Amino acid sequence: MNPTQTILVVDDAEINLHLLQGLLQPDYRVLTADNGADALQLALEQQPDLVLLDVILPGMDGYAVLQRLQADPRTKHIPVIFVTALSSAEDEARGLEFGAVDYITKPLNPIIVKARVATHLKLERQRRMLEALANIDGLTELPNRRQLDKVFVTEWDHAVRSGSDLSVAVIDVDCFKQYNDLCGHARGDWVLRQVARTISASLLRSTDFAARYGGEEFVVLLPATPADGAWLLMDTLRRNIERLAIPHPGSDVSDFVTLSVGVAGSRPLPQQQSALLLQKADQRLYHAKRSGRNCVVGDGLHSSFNSSAVFSPDLPLDFPGL
Numbered sequence: 001m002n003p004t005q006t007i008l009v010v011d012d013a014e015i016n017l018h019l020l021q022g023l024l025q026p027d028y029r030v031l032t033a034d035n036g037a038d039a040l041q042l043a044l045e046q047q048p049d050l051v052l053l054d055v056i057l058p059g060m061d062g063y064a065v066l067q068r069l070q071a072d073p074r075t076k077h078i079p080v081i082f083v084t085a086l087s088s089a090e091d092e093a094r095g096l097e098f099g100a101v102d103y104i105t106k107p108l109n110p111i112i113v114k115a116r117v118a119t120h121l122k123l124e125r126q127r128r129m130l131e132a133l134a135n136i137d138g139l140t141e142l143p144n145r146r147q148l149d150k151v152f153v154t155e156w157d158h159a160v161r162s163g164s165d166l167s168v169a170v171i172d173v174d175c176f177k178q179y180n181d182l183c184g185h186a187r188g189d190w191v192l193r194q195v196a197r198t199i200s201a202s203l204l205r206s207t208d209f210a211a212r213y214g215g216e217e218f219v220v221l222l223p224a225t226p227a228d229g230a231w232l233l234m235d236t237l238r239r240n241i242e243r244l245a246i247p248h249p250g251s252d253v254s255d256f257v258t259l260s261v262g263v264a265g266s267r268p269l270p271q272q273q274s275a276l277l278l279q280k281a282d283q284r285l286y287h288a289k290r291s292g293r294n295c296v297v298g299d300g301l302h303s304s305f306n307s308s309a310v311f312s313p314d315l316p317l318d319f320p321g322l
């Protein structure tokens, strides 16, 4: 039994449901529906890995079910195999044109059904792995910019709907070019991994999200967090990095690796553009660099290696992930 894989079987004949259930249940979790409406609801709620869909169904037929699955972004990725008594070449071609990944004709041959199901589940697993890899930065294993763009849109829309705050921070390693030049690129890569781990370990809520934006730059999204809270959290991160005490022989600002951070927060309104918030945080990062680096610049708030205590309490170091 592989409980991680779920198949939804849709057929209006109980005998067919029983047959397919008996065939597949030893290896997979099997859900059943005898009509299109129930099938759509189960697909949405249970997110099966594969749907075996009869074409001739009372009310909404299999083609209509497939079209509805494909039209919904929450279900359009689920592969569908038509399982039907319509056995002409035209029927099969039509089913595949509609977007089914395969077409199995009745009467069912159990060996063929099992083999095709196994093949499509394997392809689905590989597709998901590729999708996950496409969203991850290989060096730091943080989400990459592609994933950040998607999550930013989702969080922005959520903040608009719920009227809650959203803060963004842009984080940059100071004088990193000199670090690479003096310590070597491999050591530079190691530093980026330490910074990524410390960013992850410093974020406290499950909704906080960190990504590698590119090069030595990272972005953090902090949902339901006002700008002053975001500034405090980023200043704690800045100090956590400083206390790693990674020697930086070429830094203009410290003996150790340090960060500069720009923070911007807002309670987004429908007519506003999410990109402007990121732009504002980026401008403040620029300001932080011009102010001498190793500091966090937010909305009227500014910290640096020699003035942070004025603005933020000395929060305890906390590295649960390290």
Ligand SMILES: Nc1nc2c(ncn2[C@@H]2O[C@H](COP(=O)(O)OP(=O)(O)OP(=O)(O)O)[C@@H](O)[C@H]2O)c(=O)[nH]1
Residues within 6 Å of the ligand: 139, 172, 173, 174, 175, 176, 177, 178, 180, 184, 185, 186, 187, 188, 189, 192, 214, 215, 216, 289, 293
């Ligand atoms: N080791 C390593 N270095 C990288 C990577 N991506 C970007 N870099 C380097 O990061 C450096 C960034 O340099 P700059 O943008 O000039 O900035 P900086 O030297 O950090 O100076 P400030 O930002 O002004 O403090 C460049 O030398 C890039 O080659 C990476 O994946 N690994």
